Amino acid sequence: MHKPKTNIHYQVSVKSLTGHLFAVKLCITNPDPLGQVLSLPAWIPGSYMIRDFAKNIVTLSAENSTGGMLRVDKLDKQTWRVTPSLETIYIYYDIYAYDLSVRGAYINDEYAFFNGTNMFLAVKGQTELPCSVELLKPNNLKLSHWQVATTMSSENPLSHKFGDYWANNYDQLVDHPVLIGEFDIVPFTTSGVEFELILAGGHQADIARIKKDLTQICQHQIEFFQDEAPISHYQFITLLTDNAFGGLEHISSTALMYSRKDLPSLYQQDKMTEGYQVFLSLCSHEFLHTWHVKRTKPEELFNTSLDKEQYTQQLWIYEGFTSYYDDLSLLRCGLISEQDYLKVMAQNLSRLLRNQGRFKQSITDSSFDAWTKFYKQDEGAINNIVSYYNKGAVLAMCLDLLIKQHSHNKHSLDDLMRFLWTNHGKLNIPTTINTVQEFISDHIDIDLSDFFDLALYTTKELPFTSLLEEFGVNVKLNPRDKLEDKGGIPTTEAFLFDFGAQIKDQDVGVIVLQVTESSAAFNAGLQVKDVIVALNNWQVSNANLKHIINNLTLDQRVDLVILRDKKLKTLSFTAQPVVLDNVYLEIMDEKKCASWLQ
Structure with a gap:
């Protein structure tokens, strides 16, 4: 050239x-x-x-x-x-x-x-x-x-x-x-495409393992679209630091930031750590954008002007669907088990249930307001906005299950993804807000208009519980074991009463990072940046908070001593019923579950 x-x-x-x-x-x-x-x-x-x-x-x-x-x-x-x-x-x-x-x-x-x-x-x-x-x-x-x-x-x-x-x-x-x-260059080739994993910043990673796993992911995603790849050369440009996370898609590459300590080491052999699984999911997510964002894209982001905001209601299709397929691709590659995948999906569901903003903002509004709300989150975000990534992934799962259910497993969300590529991305034709609905109605002959009205334009709950049960998966709701629980695993030693705030240890007491609306902490008047000194006359730390709360009785009122702007204040904390926002997914029927996941 x-x-x-x-x-x-x-x-x-x-x-x-x-x-x-x-x-x-x-x-x-x-x-x-x-x-x-x-x-x-x-x-x-x-x-x-x-x-x-x-x-x-x-x-x-x-x-x-x-x-x-x-x-x-x-x-x-x-x-x-x-x-x-x-x-x-x-x-x-x-x-x-x-x-x-x-x-x-x-x-x-x-x-x-x-x-x-x-x-x-x-x-x-x-x-x-x-x-x-x-x-x-x-x-x-x-x-x-x-x-x-x-x-x-x-x-x-x-x-x-x-x-x-x-x-x-x-x-x-x-x-x-x-x-x-x-930087280190790790080349590999699959499906006629030359790939390079670029690692800058220093590491002690098991390069051979990462190369093997990335090869499987890239091969799977190219084959998923049942077409020749739109690229001949692709790079995963990865900036490694002690603690970082990020990814941004490009036409034939992605820029990633990741923690070097979460890459697999030789001594770990074949152990799939949570940190490494997240790295593979990030790579999977960004590579899928090669089709689904960089070429298939909404009409509002076609020929965009980069000097001002470009609003679209369709980000739930692009980031939400991609967030559904990033971990599903790891399962389909054989890199994680069904239970590993269900753990990730349960964590997504837990995150959604803990987000009070889902009752205030629809997913299309979340997409439209990305510029001013999602990308400019403050301490009130958990109570006021919903993520089109998170809710979009749950919506994609529901849509996948609905298509399978109504077509008796003859069709799935995969068909929609391939249609979007073949009829839009490959032909350089943008999608509209109704493209997904029209495909399902016209090409699969299913009427899901009621679901789309609910999922896209209201703040009502998505029907994930009943849909998962149809496919042999039981949704179990439990209280948390600890405040920072992500969900996905059974609860063993749970909180007995609600707290409702995220905290971080200080030299004395804990500082409040987030307060969930309608929780016990919220009703007590706790605010972000407050320093909790004592609860019920006991000094508070992250380690002993559960012990203090679990020794209360329902509706008991106790003193919550805080420092706010370096002034000592005493709030009244009332023990409220514990919230069941820790989701665990349990396979009840292997055959039905396999009809979804495989």
Whole structure:
């Protein structure tokens, strides 16, 4: 593959490790004769929040091809106009890069990472044209071993060398994250696609095992769509830290952040730890987005403008369905057991039942308000909003079971996913808010209109209990063993009375992190950031709270002593009936359960 001739060329270098600065030079051969307008995106696709990446531009200047300086006027927070020139112009700017996230730009002494939305100014009027990027190798001899990881087009995509890369247009340019630095490369091939797991940040992981497991996941998902993969090269670009979690999908790669200590070690052999299972689920989730988000997408996110919010009610289809299939894919690959999968689904159900916001916000409203509510959660989020990821996964499970039930196991949600790819993603046709309902009605001949009305536009409970029972799975509701219980396992030594707040140990007492509406803690007047000193005259810690509460009697009123803004206060705490929000799923009929899961 040879570099095309382009009129827009970027040059990127690491200017300062300590100062966390990238230097960018932008060459525009044919600038707008009326004055070239430049802009930087305000958000990055897949992460629905205005982030104002332009705030990280430290300096910006322009000159023409003869070296004459050109005036640059800033039009708004992310837009500039260069004074008219009939010659080639050059834009020079520095980017501050110290946002260690999958959506940002970051430089340390081991690597430099960036997304194009943080780095590349868009040239107004020319965003549909091909553009090229030259990645410069650092001059520092200590960094001579640094390499490049990106799936952007180049003459040798697997070489990991500095030099020239290119894209067909601006949207493609910013859809290829770039990692420069020292990292491990784990190559594998399946179903005609060349994959690379990129690990930066250092680790002691069992690489052979991760490679084997990722190969199975990728092969399964490619085969799931019963079609040739829309990619030939794919990278899992993984930034490892002591404690992190995140993923962001791209057209032929994903940027991940994960805790290095949760990757499998050689001494663990074949043990599937919870941390490793979550890592595989994250990889599964982001890779599935290659079809279901990056190519099949809602009409509101087609040809999107990156300078302002783009609202859609359809995120429950894209993040919700993907959240259902990410762990289901691990089961279908044989990486986890049926009981392992049911544990994860029970945890999803527990999370939903603990979310009082599900009674206030519908899932379509949650999708629409992602920009201002889901991505800007505060201490009241658990009581006021619902997650389109979490409820969307439960909705997808219910829909899968309903389709199987009404079609006598002749059809499933799999058919819908393949239809969306074949008739929308592959053909570059967006989905509407009614695409899912119309497919089920027209192609499977099932009327689920009542379910969709309830699930999408009301805050009523989803019928997961009765549906799971139809497929041989009993939903057991228990109290928690401890406040941080995720659910999924039987309760052994439960709370006998409700508490209703999440806490964290302090040097003295515990600090309140979250208070659930209508709980005993809420009714006592407890607030986030309160420090609980004592309950019923006993000093409180995370370890002894259950013991104190379980020694109360129903409706007993006791003193709850707190520090609020460093002032001592005494609240009245009343022992309330315990809440059954710890879900455990038990297989009662293996054959019926298998008809769902297999």
